[in-house]
């Protein structure tokens with residue numbers, strides 16, 4: 001085939017793939033074997049994922065337009081792929097037909113970028129996540145948590161813990177981190193809400209994603225005139241001359257994307273898990289020493305980010321027995337890896353007494369979550385405060401009625417009706 005014809009065919013195939021993606025009916029896909037890494041049975045990955053891992057830690061998941069997609073479901077194997085930046089690239093632009101890393105057409109932010117662009121962007125962000133910055137944020141997080149617990153209590157029996165607590169806490173924390181002025185937050189909240197709402201389908205989520213990016217590009221332009229006291233203002237002060245509004249807005253949007261739904265889902269599913277393990281909920285309330293092991297085990301057990309950013313093979317290779325070709329997509333199942341017997345024979349159980357060191361809930365390697373310490377801090381403060389304010393927290397519906405997301409990259413739940421009666425209103 002002539003080169004112009006071949007590239008025209010690739011262009012058409014990409015347009016068709018993108019169209020198909022934005023109009024996908026997820027319910028029709030849910031039983032496709034290709035969806036195994038995104039399917040859940042309540043809080044657990046589906047049993048098929050464990051079976052696949054036992055049969056072969058690396059296996060072919062599917063093919064898209066002539067490109068193989070491989071699933072890596074074993075712990076050592078996933079860790080190895082995530083650490084290998086020589087054999088694998090994070091740059092998915094060739095797959096979706098874009099070429100620009102930072103311009104108006106840019107996609108994916110940090111997670112879909114390789115060195116040297118990734119190194120440059122990540123260096124801009126890391127000073128915003130130092131211990132000092134986290135210490136500054138801590139009292140603000142405590143205040144936000146206490147205010148949202150008041151909202152939860154005021155909502156009375158059947159209150160939705162997602163709407164009153166799990167969603168607004170990380171949302172307001174990100175607004176503080178970014179330094180968005182109060183007047184901007186309501187509009188931003190609506191956009192954030194659309195992102196969290198999987199009911200609009202994939203098309204709705206893509207729309208909400210570009211809305212948040214537009215919003216943040218505009219916020220950067222306004223902060224050039226009057227800088228705020230958060231990440232946007234600080235990046236403008238340090239690098240305002242080198243970065244355009246689009247670049248900075250894109251970076252801020254990457255932080256929003258990375259930090260909002262992940263933490264919201266961890267809070268909501270963390271509450272579900274603790275309600276199923278009342279003895280651990282009580283330990284969280286009474287024993288400060290128990291907080292870290294419980295949060296680490298929640299991160300491992302829930303692994304809300306089900307798959308890492310896709311990696312693309314840079315050359316042909318044999319990967320744990322699988323014949324991977326250059327250009328193939330390699331998906332590391334973090335939820336599969338974190339339930340590997342590496343964590344013990346009871347890896348499918350929630351057990352804060354286990355050694356959870358080096359779980360992969362935040363990924364691994366150069367793209368490991370830049371906000372992991374902030375995420376941990378939010379979870380520690382929010383879940384312990386929940387247990388102290390509402391020691392008798394209970395589900396207001398039958399557990400079988402809980403509607404978990406289906407096929408979501410970030411596993412979560414749309415609503416969580418609870419009965420939240422404060423035993424002692426002053427004991428925050």
Ligand code: HEM
Pocket residue numbers: 082110111112122174177254255256258259260262263266304305307308309334360361362363364365366367368369370371372374375376
């Ligand atoms: C508990 C909540 C969180 C979880 C479970 C989580 C998980 C993850 C995972 C699995 C990755 C991808 C790693 C890979 O593919 O190798 C990631 C990347 C990232 N996360 Fe988080 N995250 C959380 C909270 C946050 C927060 C609070 C922020 C910021 C406010 C954040 C910002 C980011 C960014 C910017 C990246 C891209 C890093 C890069 O590519 O260099 N995350 N996160």
